[in-house]
Amino acid sequence: MNRAAPPTSPAYSLYPELDAAALGSFAAALESGDPSGLPPARAAEVEAVRAAAVFSRGKVTGAGGVLLDAALWRHTGSRPRPVVVMPAPWTNLGWVAYAVRASAFAARGYDVLAYTPRGFGASAGQADMAGPLDVADGSRALDHLLERTAGPVTKAGFLGASYGSGIGLLVAAHDTRVDAVVAFSTWGDLGEALVENSTRHVAAVQALLTAAARARLSPTTERALEDVLAHRDTEGVLRWAAERSPFSHVKELNRRRVPVFFSHAWHETLFPANQTLKLFDELSGPKRIVLSAGDHAGPGTGGLLGLPDRVWTDAHRWFDHHLLGLENAEDAGQVAAEVMWSGTVEHRPTWDALTREVLRLHLTGGRELAELPEAGWSARVLCGVDTPAAVAHEVVRSGYAEMAGRPRLYPAGDIDREVAAVWACAPAGETLRLRGVPRLRVTYRAANPGSSFVAHLLDLAPDGSARLITHAPYSDLGSAPDSLISADIDLQATAYDVPRGHRVLLVVAGRDAFYADANLPRATLALTSPEATPSYLELPLG
Template sequence: MKPADPSDPATPETPHTPHAPHADSLYPELDAVALGAFAAALESGDAGGLPPARAAEVAAVRSVAVFSRGRVTGAGGVLLDAALWRRKGSGPRPVVVMPAPWTNLGWVAYAVRAGAFAARGYDVLAYTPRGFGASAGRADAAGPLDVADGSRALDHLLERAAGPVTRIGFLGVSYGAGIGLLVAAHDPRVDAVGAFSGWGDLGEVLVENATRRVGAVRALLTAAGRARLSPGTERALEDVLAGRDLDGALRWAEERSPFGHVKEFNRRRLPVFLSHAWHETLLPANQTLKLFDELTGPKRLVLSVGDHAGPGAGGLLGLPDRVWTDAHRWFDHHLLGRAAGGADEGQIAAEVMWSGTVEHRPTRHALTRRTRRLHLTGGGQLADRPEAGWTAGLLCGVDTPTAVADEVVRSGYAEMAGRPKVYPAGDIDRAVAAVWVGAPAEDTLRLRGIPRLRVTYRAANPGSSFVAHLMDLAPDDSARLVTHAPFSDLRSAPDSLVGADIELQATAYDVPRGHRVLLVMVGRDALYADANLPRASLAFTSPEATPSYLDLPLG
């Protein structure tokens, strides 16, 4: 590869010194020092400072591949920081391109995992997208320039392969996942793609049920840190925060959404592997499921406990990891032509929250076997029969204990260790929140799929919003979050009835015997923009013609 040019302003002063991890990183488990040391050992061959397992991996990779650092010339001549693993010998080999996540750590995040691909028979190129780390240019947020850069990175890899290239894959985590999917949609040379914690519809990441997802947008801007965002990217994200020109921001997002390229994926029957977390606070799961459902070629989806990039985080550091094992099998099958392995267990691998159990299903919709409808009643119960004529109010502009997450991304990492947040249900003020509770479960209630909520409410003022939290209420009055969704109405006249028909985020959760399903509606949650006037109120009801209900998907 082309050596780093010290005169290039994008070249670090000390090329082999890993970037220090940021406290505001979207990937709190990534150890920048350990990954940087691994990359340095790959280059120098001196693995004396590494743990024995990592040192053995360095030796194994160097025995079959040549590692080098350098630059890829992207669109417009922008130089991208990159690393290359080239298999020794002149035999045929598949290749994998890995765009880095939304972090100034750049391609170093893949130092261990790219080596594992090289040891399995692949040439690998990992690179840092423009605007991040030691790459020049400004971040295009998976726009046309990033897509062009991905194809240029592939060109670079193909030109340097020591033997014939048989098949081509793209694989990325988070930002790299979105870029990889879009490059695969635009570049017909790509034969398979893998996306960990990426997005299908970027518009739904920014705005969900007409509600601005300001917590996620703030996290993206903060985590960009020292990155250099393009003016269009910065403007779109700032517009979402400010609540201005949302149509423009959504047009910007549409160009960056793999969902808009489903026809191209399906025309080529492109194999697509997706991994996501149930409780994603940054890129919610349903928008990825929407993409998955529309794909008609070979596809696989792994849904796991945790938050953004949590599933697979250990694998990036070289630890045993179910998600990465599954991804390796997927690429080995579609690029190396090996037996399907885990890929023959069905399209879906769904981890049940807190239990660690993994359920395999032939299709996503096979997760749900039937639906149980519970009606909201005036007595605060979730009942089997509808009841009309009641009113239940909530007070807006007041914080409650039922916030979705104390902190975007980080709150979900405790869940991966089996320590979900416990909510004191007794502290929920019924004068502030609207609350409904079901009867104790006679047997384990296996929630599998997307719950749906239909409610009617009256808002005295123009502009209203609420967040619905579906919870598991234990006999000791403690509760755990199962799933949630926001809703906003920005168009109705004051004092008119508003109908909200929404999907909550998908879930796989077992409500134990004796526990109750708890539905809590609040007017404010820090993850979302608040369209309500301070101290306004919402009055929920259930008209006879359109009763309010909660549909639970049961497995």
């Protein structure tokens, strides 16, 4: 089935800050050689890259003869040089999204090919969400580039943002010619990004479908995404997703120790950080991850437009080191973690080094988070009712305010204690430096088969306002009615400083519109803490 966006409505984009008009003007100036209509800095970039390399537009013949819209930056002369292939994001803007950044690579001596994946923009075929044909297209794009490089090719890299990053990682797993990867806002385990703790990410999936309204999706891809929305054939969706997950192919990446650089956002709503960190943890070759405030594709969007950008600076240094062979950097470690909304970036040698100790706080009947366990209490949650606690007010777009240092404020006092269970710790005597993955264990009883909840961890200020630290959903779809259910869940990773005098607030609600709701309307969940398996929250401290 092909969908079409309403002709009177602007196309929905997963990259709302990406200035398509400015990028299109830059690409047109590259082709015409006339940058007079561009701002001075962009005009200078066009002149510099055209002095160093030949720019051309054309088509790459992908798998099955499908023609892919592409652009090529090629140097003349027989000097050996590395090459970079850049599959475009999930947008009909296609390769033009990379016009400025690909030019920057070309000016540094790389031959570059940027292309629009099948099914999007001016490329033919049907998009298959990084399926086998998309992976084969990536290898064909590399063939195309190698055939047109004048001198010997030393090494090859793949760089992608969002959709293009997933394609790049999968091509690297299957094509031994790929020597390094840069992946912005990528997925590691697509199945976990779609269905987390048995809970369907319905808002994220709807955003993917809406953003592809003018694209041509393959029937299998469209069916899989719509099956998530309709709660059909979850096992089939997960099998479909596994084939498209770099995590499923990590042995191939590790066999050649492919160097991989990641840029990701803490509050990512499309591909939450934990499933990408799972891939990062399993990689045995050179690796680095930069985690920043914001949401999908936010960190790095300014760099796509040519603005100064620390994650793009890191990405350039990564390829300069692993493809050009430059000894260009101090050993800053595998992890760079921006503390949310402070602008401070902390470097650690490994992901595990982010967490130094774990503070366990128990859920009590007095709705306190306390050091000692307390058994026998019950906290009732009425299902089917929204609360002020929410993952995000809008997929992707919420993160841009966070990047500007303006995170959403939640009125904690407006959270109805009948529809959510709320616990708070004592005011912090000193700053609580949360670093890593918080964990929650809670036992509850559901009167009906099928139940779900979302746990939100908030920073509660003395004035009653709260900010979201992290969260996680949980669903149980198979337990018998009225049975005790034990939920052990990892909340999404975080780097967050809870100031002195603030409280950590745990809110467990039966509904968050971001996720599918497995509860019956007006059903209740009864949370408790058995003596043998007490309910608690674990906070990772740095």
